[in-house]
Amino acid sequence: MKRHTPFRIAAAAAGIAMLGSGVLAQEGDKEAVTVVKVTGENWFTRMEEGVKAYGQEHDGIATRQVGPARADAAQQAAIVQDLVAQGVDALAIVPMDPSSLEGILRRAMGRGITVITHEADNLENTQLDLEAFDNAEFGARFATRIAECMGEKGKWTSFVGSLGSLTHVQWADGGAKYMEQFPEMELVSPKNESFNDANRAYELAREILRTHPDIRGFQGGSAIDVIGIGRAVEEAGLEDKTCVYGLGLPRDTSEYLESGAVDGISFWDPKDAGYVMNVLVDMTLKGEEVESGMDLGVPGYEDVTVSDGPGEGKIVRGQAWVDVDASNWKDYPF
Amino acid sequence: MPELPATRGTPFLETRALHKFYGGVHALRGVSLTINSGGSYHLLGENGCGKSTLIKIISGAQPASSGQLLIRGQDMTGLDPIAALDAGIETVYQDLSLLPNLSVAENIGLSQQLVESSGRLFRRISPAQIDDVARRALSEVNLPTDPEFLARQIQTLPIAIRQLVAIARAIASKAGLVIMDEPTTSLTKREVRNLISVIRRLQESGTAVLFVTHKLDEAREIGGTGLVMRDGELVQQCDVTQASNAEIGLWMTGRELEQGRYRRSPGTPPAPLMQIQGLGLKDAYRDIDLTIGAGEILGVTGLADSGRNDLAKSLAGLAPPDRGKVVLEGRPLDPSEPASMISAGIAYVPEDRLTEGLFLEKSISANVTMSVLDRLRNSLGLLNRRKARALTQKTLDELRIVAAGTEAPVQSLSGGNQQRVLIGRWLATSPRVLILHGPTVGVDVGSKDTIFRIIQAQAENGTGIMLISDDLPELLQNCDRIAVMRDGAVSRIFTAEGLEEETLYNEIAGSGGENAREG
Amino acid sequence: MPRRADAQLMFLVALNALVLLSSLILVDRQFFSLFNFQSMGTQVPELGLLALGVMLAMVSGNGGIDLSGIALANLAGVIAFLLAPLIFSSEDAPAAFFLAFAGIALATGMLGGALNGALIGYAGMTPIIATLGTQLLFTGLAVGLTGGSALRLGYVQIIDDFGNMPIWGIPYSFALFLLIAAALAVLLKFTRFGNHLFLMGSNPKAARFAGLRVQSMLFRTYLLAGILASIAGIIIAARNSSIKWDYGSSYVLVAILIAVMAGVRPEGGYGRVICVVLSAMALQILSSLLNFMQISNFFRDCAWGLMLLLFLANARVDWNAYIPAALRGNARQGS
Structure with missing residues (x-):
């Protein structure tokens, strides 16, 4: 395996390009590349911090993150394919469309490349899939707070990034399952697709408020859903009358948390997820096994559950959720 | 502004041994000529003989490769278009070079503005001054001078009026030389006569005129010197009223061109080939009954609104008639689309x-x-x-x-x-039948000759030919019979041999003789 | 015209060579490995086929374009996925299943292409509007039939091999792409349909006057583009072993970029298959090179835009003007 040399980095920098993130590596370092769904989104920018941090803190491994400019599965697949052709040592992937990567990942493992994934617990061709938590449980936790806020009766709805985003669908379904115990809670227009676009989430929320003027509960899926919903709620002046909970990032959602348009958000720190993915990469490269109960050195992943995945790999789950509302969002710098 | 033109008869412009190379092509070979103030000149020659190149050099659009250009005795070799305008050379190009979204007055005042502001149009002279200039020029060409007309946008005017406006612009600035490239293509006979009188007045005031034209009859009416070019050389200068068509044709092409009839009428009457029976199309033509025999050449002519264009289109399958039929060798044809007419053997040259x-x-x-x-x-x-x-x-x-x-x-x-x-x-x-619609429009004399020979050869092979044309001499020279259409119907069918052009012309024009296109 | 066409071809060959040679300097030798060439080779066909479809639409004139290509490709995959298991099982009879899959996908492509052809050729709709409409229609059908989720084919060896594996060193799908391109080139250059297509695109009025059946030709053009799109759909399904309604959403514009960079005239009447193939290859090599160089994906769009501008500038510049007069042998200008 050839490595980057300072010359090559200088040559690349001499071009007008924006370099993907990278750590200056030494000869003999293993090359681990993290491939995310899309670059430029706040979420994955935060994840990159964790990815880089791992490489800086540990010898023998060089970490970097890449991702397509657009949220298009074909573009992500092209990047993965080129990395396989380049012969990197390990891939840590957050797949846009898990099933379309099955083939290339199988070939990657066939070439001896270590494959770790995140947010893809239905993927067969992976050695380890990292989940920050159990998705159904995460969804249910939103529903718990929505139900509590609404007094366990009324109409509520759920949003997803897209019907193809597996984890978002699992959260929405987890929330819905929790709500089944309340006969007076009515789910309308489930799993509205925002396509990771805050404007679209806003338009959809407005439409729902129009169609169901008595609706009170909103569960967001993609991190921008609560932003769009919050904006619509604020516009309608319904901050105090609605219960909006969902995935979100503190900084982005702060305005709506303060005004009460969004009642609470939860997330898992993508920085930790990026870091832990590379922990798993390193362990696998060294041939170490991950077992239930292990402490991976990062809060939320100090007592992981390991179960069998659909293929030959395993699923590693933490309990890495973080709940944030108006009172504590300032504690988080992202 | 240019000075007043010099006295009639003195040299205004002189070229000495002008050469022009475009890459490896020797487009002008040592052209030397003199243009006197108040004189009229006609530049004659086939396409590709160097006429346009010469004009471009004189008007400053292109520099000569070598040689001299003198204007009023001063060496102005290598002048640019603005300098040419300044020196008093105005050009009316074939495409008219009018600005369609500006008004008549603005267009006429254009060259003056360009010269005054050295090619920049931002510093404009006052609208009142422009209107003044425009009014004077328009009255010279007998166009209206009311404010409404002055303000009309060029793109709203018919082409004939535009041509007159372009000419008005050229004469607005009291030029020393006005160059006109095919100025009468869209003008009726009356308008042409009007133009000729304008040109006379120009000449009287000392302006020289230089025409590029194919129409020898018009040239003769205007009179003056014929400058015949061939292959980049000025091969002959002549008095255009004295030289015959045959001589000019010979100088232009180096070949003897047929002057009389091309058509040798066959002895026996032709066998019927195509019959048009009772053909009609609403608002276009009606009750058309024509026959074309094998090897026969039938001419069809008439004014623009006589319906002959629509008849041609119908025979080509482009405008299906609503009545009547077309029969070819006994079989009725289906004129609903071009493909079926073509496969039946009817070829239409548009x-x-x-x-x-x-x-x-x-x-x-x-x-x-x-x-x-x-x-x-x-x-x-x-x-x-x-x-x-x-x-x-x-x-x-x-x-x-x-x-x-x-x-x-x-x-x-x-x-x-x-x-x-x-x-x-x-x-x-x-094809069994060949329909030619205006086949020699915009075609030089030499090519015309060749095309006529081709048509005759086809007829001799037994093809039936319909020749639709405005060019009366062309019809008289080539056809067996000539059908004249008027107001959507066939008014008369002549035998071409021995037919006088005047007779044909009168039949076409009917009552409104003055309004016929000269063609 | 011949001189101009060769200049375009030379430009594309030079571009391919330039990108390949710069890879030797800029990235490690992995780029020049057989595996990487095969890897790049499997990625070209789907975009290349869509670009050929766009080329056909553009050549036919009339403001020709096909925006519905990738949507139809995905729909073809979806319908084939849903119907093929009803005839054959992918586990018991993989080869027969694949054939049925391909056949149904092709049939879908023909229907979709016929719809485009009917709207544009016979109903006289503007191509950009018509194919925008059918793009939405095909996408909507695909979403509706799948509920938005991806359809997993699972690992069927014969299908996966076709999508990803080489035969005699060349990936199956790339070889198929070259064969199709060659057949299309023969069609365009040596058949009456092909010759008339270029004329029609060049001057539709004169085409009509000359008796060409313009409506029928437009119909056949878009039908052909639909078939090409469905083949792209088969290749996508084989490559990824999965079908999704929104796969390759960025492909619409990239296919157009490839066609334009290949010198296809958007106004109609001119385009060369070999140039489209080279153009698709150049884009792929550059894309992979940028990935190897770890250059951000954002720059890739920038690089493609730059290439397009370079190409357009190359078309505008009359290189002859810079050659000294003594060496020039131009045809005569003016008279």
């Missing part, structure tokens, strides 16, 4: 070869072979390009087309050659 006939960017070969590709297949059923090239080369040879090879793009050819390529395509289909 009026506008550039937009309706040719595929300009494509090769000569593509244009010629397109209708007969089925015949050029090899055993696999695929196109045999060698056969295609052979057919194209045969066409080039038989029709005497001058081109840089079979794959040269058609747009690289002169008008006359382009027209022959188009005719060649249709000849390749071995």
